[in-house]
Amino acid sequence: MLRRKIEAELERWHNAPRRTALLVTGARQIGKTYSIRRFAAQHYEHVAELNFIENPELATLFSTPRDAKNILMRLELVANTPLVPGKTLIFFDEVQQCKEVVTAIKFLVDDGRFDYALSGSLLGVELEDIRSVPVGYMSELDMYPLDFEEFCWSQNIGDEVFDMLRECISRQQSIDEFIHRRLMELYYTYLVIGGMPAAVESFVLNGSVADARTIQENIKREYRRDIGQYARKEDRLHIRSIYDLVPSELNNPNKRFTFSKIDKKLRFKALASDFDWLVGAGVAIAAYNVDEPCTPLEMSKERNLFKLFYNDVGLLTGSFLRKTALDVLNGNPDINYGSIYENAVAQELTSRGFKLYYYNSKKFGELDFLVQDRNDNVLPIEVKSGKSYKRHHAIDNVLAQSDYHLNMGYVFGVCNVSREGQVLYAPVYTVGLLENQ
Structure with missing residues (x-):
């Protein structure tokens, strides 16, 4: 239960x-x-x-x-x-x-x-x-798949742990190192099992990753059947292609969706409704590029430039080879967690009510995510999967631009909580504590 x-x-x-x-x-x-x-x-x-x-x-x-x-x-x-x-x-x-x-x-x-x-x-x-x-x-x-906090509840982690995490984030002080390591281990497990209730419940009952992966594949088959049943007949092939291409597109260096892989003869205008179908059905999450990282983000959104994520990180990881999933589960440092981390972050932010954007500039660099809270504050976010998390030129560049009126940047990765200047570093498992105030 x-x-x-x-x-x-x-x-x-x-x-x-x-x-x-x-x-x-x-x-x-x-x-x-x-x-x-x-x-x-x-x-x-x-x-x-x-x-x-x-x-x-x-x-x-x-x-x-x-x-x-x-x-x-x-x-x-x-x-x-x-x-x-x-x-x-x-x-x-x-x-x-x-x-x-x-x-x-x-x-x-x-x-x-x-x-x-x-x-x-x-x-x-x-x-x-x-x-x-x-x-x-x-x-x-x-309603969304289980977030990381809900997953931790299923693993018998009590409320007091996340209350402590919220206090550490609020006070910008480090988390006890033992707790930090344990939560990172749980997070790697979450990246593989994901938040689909059937997969989580199966894992809780028998601890089998293989069973969870079977459930994940069955869910994706059901999503594909929905495309065949509910999408317009002339759009079904393209929508299925888009859905199946998400894992490979997220492995691209800039993670931006490339339309030519669907049909080289079609432009975005002809495919726009197909992308919208997946987002509207709740099986995919879109993050749109903006011209400038300043409020209001929606006004500078570029409709034809976006990243596309699965609605559940477990469905993404379930698309990879079993060895890759095992490496993720074990926290293998040689694995490139970039696309997996970003999908998990997109999932958490969406469940908190944030609309997702990103920023890519030849002059300033790329910000993985931009979100805007209810007070109209724009929050630039970078997601780092390696130890070089303090290298974040894009955040440094945009924070230095007074015209953007950005107060703080956030870097989520394997790091503990700390702050340097206008940049707050925090473990990737705490992104769900970012409040949409």
Whole structure:
């Protein structure tokens, strides 16, 4: 039984003074259905679950406009439990198969007798209208694979360890060396196992990396099947090619995606929607190049220059040879961790609500990531996999430009916590503690 951070978010939704319907979004196989079921079992006497993939005929309940009374009467006929006002959660799963349920939610929430949760995959590409429900009727939670802290929970690492890490980062003081070494060992394990719940749970139960890799490959097969089922027929081949090229493209020196490897005759404009499909489906993460490392980053984004990452670092490492995965697991210093570290950092930052950018200039060098917090502070980030982590010309160059108004740069790597001038050094496993304030 894996502990997830979304549990606290579900509690906040449940305890809100005015209840809305709840929509949990995210890619397949990240634990959405499991988390809702577990929460529902703890907080409701009755749970009516309706899955639109397992029972596609349920979509007919919402096929024509009906009022709440009519819909609820029909739901009573198909529910697997009594619908008791004030004690029942009605859970609509795989809602990408039933677009009409979104329209009905407003009326059902207004009726007020029951609570409602919705979940689905590919909502960013298949159900864009699900985000058009009037404010006040539906709350939305984005869910991701397990981050490193959640993975550590599965390895019996308690909250006090990460509380200590937060204090060390806040005070800019070093972490106890024994704890630092132990967490780096766990981080190497996380880079191989990743954050897909099925892979983590399998590893917790039997300690088998081989079993986890089999699960990872099955998840990627399912993602490819989704492309075949949900993407437009004329786009499927390109989307699959893009997805399969991510590991090799991240191994390029600049890690920027090269369009010619997909189809030499096509320009980016013809492929843009294919990249968007993968990001919208939640199976890939994009970081876009910007003209300048200053606020607002979105204004200087270059749409056709970007890096593409997998939504889970374990899926990336699972694409490599078994020997490479074993070397990563053992922390072999001869391995180039660059692409693996960057994928893990992209995954952590995305789960914290950051939009990802990067900066590449012939004059100043390349910054691996740029993010902007809610106070509009731009945070330049470099990810270092080797011992030469104090060589960071790009950060030094941009911090020296007063016009950019950058207060601090961050270097994440194998190092301990320290600060020199405007640069904060921190272990790569602490990137998830970077607050989107």
